[in-house]
Amino acid sequence: MSAEHPGTEGQDVGSGQDVGTGQGIATDLTGRSSELDLIRAVIDDTARLGGSLTLFGDPGVGKSALLDAAADLADARGMRTLRAAGAQFEANIAFAGLNQLLVPLVPLFAELGPDHESALRVALGFGEGATPSRILISTAALSLLLLAAREQPLVAIVDDAQWLDDASADVLSFVARRVAGTRVRVLSTVRTTGEPLRARGDVNSLTMRSLDDAESEALLLARYPDLAEHVRRRIVSEAQGNPLALVELPATLASDRYPTADMLPAVLPLTERLTRIFTARIAALAPETRDLLLLLALDGSGQALSTESVVGPDAADHLDIAERERIIVVDSRHSVVFRHPLVRSAVVELARPEQRRRAHRALAGCRRADPGRRAWHLADASYGPDEEVATLLQHESIQALKRGDPSAAVAAMTRSADLSPDPEHRSQRLAGAAYFAAEVMGDLQSVSQLLADARRLDADVGSLATASAAASLMLYSDADVVSAFRVLTTALRAPGAEPTAEEVNAAIWVLSVIASLNGRKEMWDPYLELVDKYRDLLPEGLLVRSEVVSNPALVSAEALRTLDQEIATLTTELDPGQIIRVGYVANDVDRLADLREPLLRVWQDAARTGAVASVTNALMLLCAESYLAGRWDDTQRFAEEGLERAESYGYVNFVWFLHYSRALAAAALGQQDEAEEPLEAMLSWSIPRQAFIVPQHVYRVRTLAAIGRGDFETAYTEAARISPHGLEPGTAHQLQLFVAYDQIEAAVRTGRTEQARGFVEAMLRMDITKISTRWALLVAAAQGLVSEGEAANAHFERALAAAPENLWPFERGRVLLAYGEHLRRERATVESRVHITAALTIFDRLRAAPWAERARTELGATGVSRRQTGSTDTRLTPQELQIATLAASGLTNKAIGERLHLSARTVSGHLYNVFPKLGVTARAGLRDALTALTAREDPPIPDAPSPRSAASWWSSGRP
Known part of the structure; x- marks a missing residue:
């Protein structure tokens, strides 16, 4: 029979706590509380499950870890444990597995009947004679286990039963079906990949599921708390809930080596342990089949199969072989997927470097390969520097930025630099990657390293590409306004310099941010002079910005029309940098309401991809937009999220504006203390840095x-x-x-x-x-x-x-x-x-x-009484409702603030607004008032969004 999986919703995932004894077992088995409950039920025989259980599951799903937990549990119960494990090299040795399990019980052989003792001695290699019948050996083994369990209950644990020799497997199956009601328990595991298993009787079984994404995240956070977020997300995606993969893969993916998501390899490298598990069946295939699988593993687009010159005329036959071996799946649309992402990794891991390069060259020749994929395949096929391929990747970097994929832009530009034969070109491309990393990704550590590499290659540290990246780093990491201004203006005024339009565009943009932060004529005049010098290389949008930000009161009607036209194009714009650049101009002239949807899109997309600078810039602009629209709770939410990101990633130049936004909303709401709280710190931070606009x-x-x-x-x-x-x-x-x-x-x-x-x-x-x-x-x-x-x-x-x-x-x-x-x-x-x-x-x-x-x-x-002028608006905002509910439960302002990441003063301010809305004068009346409010209001007001729920929150029609 197949045992039902006991429900465990609401339990602590993976606590592994033995509720029967209070002793801890397998404390790191995240997401396996239900399996542990079932093992406990079998060992204790609380559910009359027959005393045996077989766990089925894929390699690395955690079967062996559960057997270890079972052994710990048995030991906690005072039970004796016998263990054995199947091994491929012993699969043809009769009774090898039984020998491994029963050898500790040899001293008890003499207490068996003569026939049973003789049968076991011959079967296990301790005696001579003709091999007894299988039934005699089976009953002898059962008798021995029952004998051993008289003084002390016993658990027989067999791992990897799929590799047991047939004789041992038959005997143990016989035993497992006959231990019900005895003091013997039998637990085993069977790997489910490979050939279908031969049924060995009707015993309790459980097929182990993979961990879900939340459990996978929890396991990674517990084992690797310092793992970068983008690496953690990639591992969760690739491991697909396989616990072994989750704990092994981080060893190959150091965050300092892969600082952004798109710098991670397309196919993740495997550890030696993972390689052993996932490569066995692949290694046994014919070379032609493995070559085809390598093409499919490196393709990623599904285009390779459509080009016979790439995959060869016998591709269908090799696909059939791979599908029979349960390596791939061919669906009804004739598309091919690997059964597990790590099987794909194993295919690549088994290939020699020259085989991989040959496969990439073939894929670059696919008829329908898009330019970006072709550039990457050519890069991966390269033996060394190649200017032609470097140029293709540089172009792909720019295109990636335009389609809203900044991390891919950084990765492509960095690889373009690697392939550049000329040191000057390599330096410029590294500087370009640094600029993208600073302005969009917010990865300041990578910016610093990329800049250092660029300067080592090019003694001309005043080059414009390097200057823009260096100024961005100075500006965002410590708001060194004067130094950033000096570096950029020096590079822009360098005699004989012939920068590209892209380099000038980047430099003038950063310079406008610097001049805006300083706010003084001493910086605005040189900025406007340099804009005029490079006017022919600048896009119209940047020329409008120069007019607006330097003196918005005098902006021309023509500039406003140009800006309105540019705003209209943003509904389909993918480049987050373009949306943000236009957003800052729009903010100065009251047009942010028209950018709300694109900014929300940037917030959502950048939060998902980890582009910290983009998401924080979007949040800052959304603060300004929601303030003018009167959505002040939203202003404060956006500011709080932005502060968390900016402070976590060291973007100090953003912090002051987010504090200002929150303070401005508090002032409008009448929360005087909250409005004043950050202002002195803003002043003391800004004056030494000459950030006079603060x-x-x-x-x-x-x-x-x-x-x-x-x-x-x-x-x-x-x-x-x-x-x-x-x-x-x-x-x-x-x-x-x-x-x-x-x-x-x-x-x-x-x-x-x-x-x-x-x-x-x-x-x-x-x-x-x-x-x-x-x-x-x-x-x-x-x-x-x-x-x-x-x-x-x-x-x-x-x-x-x-x-x-x-x-x-x-x-x-x-x-x-x-x-x-x-x-x-x-x-x-x-x-x-x-x-x-x-x-x-x-x-x-x-x-x-x-x-x-x-x-x-x-x-x-005018003669209207105070009673007549009472407010009729009793609706609570989401944050007010949350705070009121916590206050009604008895929490202090300080405790509420700690839970919601607010100051106690902010909590007090919200309660000050809540009391008159609910018609109460003290906390004691909150519970009844909230109950009455719930009865009146349906549906409830939604809570504030997280980055992951941004799209659903805003698409729900929130005004």
């Missing part, structure tokens, strides 16, 4: 926070630090724009009305309303703030008509509130209430607590 962001957060708490004098002071005289045509940068309305409101509220009018006139002179509907809204509202009577009414009406109602919700709410306040002062009470109530609705939905409180106060001044 303090400007600090002042912006403090301006908004001060306005929120009604401290307009402080708000004006902080805004004046960014823009002492309002918008100035020659130096207006993005932060001056973003703080302009705040500065005007603070000036009006503190009696600086004339100054405010001067600020408004500057906005009108620069015509910043052309930038976006948000600025059309805010400029008209600013005119309303500095005007009186009907003129103010007209400006506010024009402001509200300037932008669609669903855009810029926070700004719209503030304009509605300002308009309502003006109408109340003009004694237009009814009209005032309409606008203030509309503002309150927006602020409640956004959870902009300080502004909602101001709106309620204003409504009170």
Whole structure:
């Protein structure tokens, strides 16, 4: 009979803890709790399973490890253990396996009956005479085991029973079917690959499954906690749940040797142990069959079989042989797959280097081979440097980047450098790989090594390709703004330099990032000078960026049209670098909403491929987009994920902006402490590095926070630090724009009305309303703030008509509130209430607590009671719901913060918002309020996404 596999859902996977005795057994058997339960049931006879069990499974699936666990369990029960293992070289020696198992019991032979004693002595080679009948030997063996079990229960354990000699296998099968109800147990394993096994009776059996991906990940993390993520993912994919492969493969894949996913070999190398397991049947095949299997193993595209000149006229016959040997599977569509990825590795492992090169040359000649595959096959077929192949791989690197595969781009460029005969070309290609690794992959360790190799080859360390990579490393690893600027400008100004368009493009992009971080005229002027020098080599998009980032207030209508056209092409764009570059320009002129879907795609794809720089850049831009859209919980989620990645991989230049994004959202929400928390650290980090744009962001957060708490004098002071005289045509940068309305409101509220009018006139002179509907809204509202009577009414009406109602919700709410306040002062009470109530609705939905409180106060001044102005929005955000549930369970703010990776102060801020929404005043009321809320709300609000669930979270229609 076949034993049912006991259900074990909810148990600790692979704990191997013996619940019967409390003694630990096989603590590293991840994912095998159900198999251990079954073995325990057989040994203890708790389920009346007949006292025997055979485990079937592929090589390396963990059968022997389970037998070891069974032996430990038997020892813990005070049982005696006998062990034997089948061996191929003994398969033709009669009773060799039985001899191995029963030799420890030879002293007990004398206690058997004469016939049984004589039969065993002759069968096992201890006596002379004619070979007894098989039935006599079988009953003698059973009698001996039962005799041995009188004083001490006994477990007979036989590994690799498929290699037992037939005589031993028959005897042990006889015994296994007859130990039910005795003190003897029989456990065996059988390898299932190869020829089908001859049935040997009706015994309990279990076919062992492979580990699933989660269990495989857990096993790798337990054994190799420092293994790089991209290596771990590749091993999980290749091992397909085979535990032996999972624990062996990391030995061949050191992370420092393979720093990116695409630098990993196409076919993973095997350890000696894995080679022995997976190569036995392949080695026995005819050379022609092995040659065909090698072509299939190295192909990877499925194209080789379509070219007879590559595979030969007898390919079908050799495929039949390989399929009969259970090495490959030919499906109904005539496509060929190896039964296990490691069988494919074994085919390659068995081939000599010259055989592999010959196979690669043949595959490069496939009619339908795409240029990228052809380049790689030619590279793998090369004996040494080859400029033609190096050039093909360099082209493939650029194409890989364009199709959104940055790790493949780094791998191709690095291999192109390896094949370059000329040291200068090799140096330039290594520098190109370093630039890709820095700008897209975020692998700063690889960048440093690649740059060192490039410099050793080329004494001209000022070459533009090397300079761009070096500047990126300086910028991202320690934000050394001055040194990065000096390296790049020196290379761009080098006399006699003739850089390619790609090299200039990369250098000017990095230089724009440096100048933006510094923010001073001393860097912007040289940047613009160099843009003008190389204008003929730069793409239109980079020319638009140079115009926008240096002074967005003065951007031309033509540049905006070009940018809009470029944004429209991003719906089908695959290159994450292009999406991010356009995203940073769009951010300066309020167009990030149009890039939300491409940025989400970059976030999802880059998180999957391990491109840290791309995913972190995407998260930074999504922070900015979600802030303007009023999705401030999303802003904080994106910032927290970005911080985790940036800090883990040493991308210090990203950290400040992510802290700023989180602080800005906190200021809008009225979480004053959380808004202020990171700001001093941002200042102390940025000043020594001359990253002068960072303090400007600090002042912006403090301006908004001060306005929120009604401290307009402080708000004006902080805004004046960014823009002492309002918008100035020659130096207006993005932060001056973003703080302009705040500065005007603070000036009006503190009696600086004339100054405010001067600020408004500057906005009108620069015509910043052309930038976006948000600025059309805010400029008209600013005119309303500095005007009186009907003129103010007209400006506010024009402001509200300037932008669609669903855009810029926070700004719209503030304009509605300002308009309502003006109408109340003009004694237009009814009209005032309409606008203030509309503002309150927006602020409640956004959870902009300080502004909602101001709106309620204003409504009170119009005669509406506080009860009537209570918020009607009781919906909890996903994070609020999670925090409230944990608080209801009795956890402290500190414990909740540790579980959710938040500060205790952040938790306190969320609970401050939760209590009034649920109508409670203390934690004691949370449980009942949440129960009532659950009954009202169906379905529940989704939780925040992880990188793996990004696509499903956003495609679910979340607003």
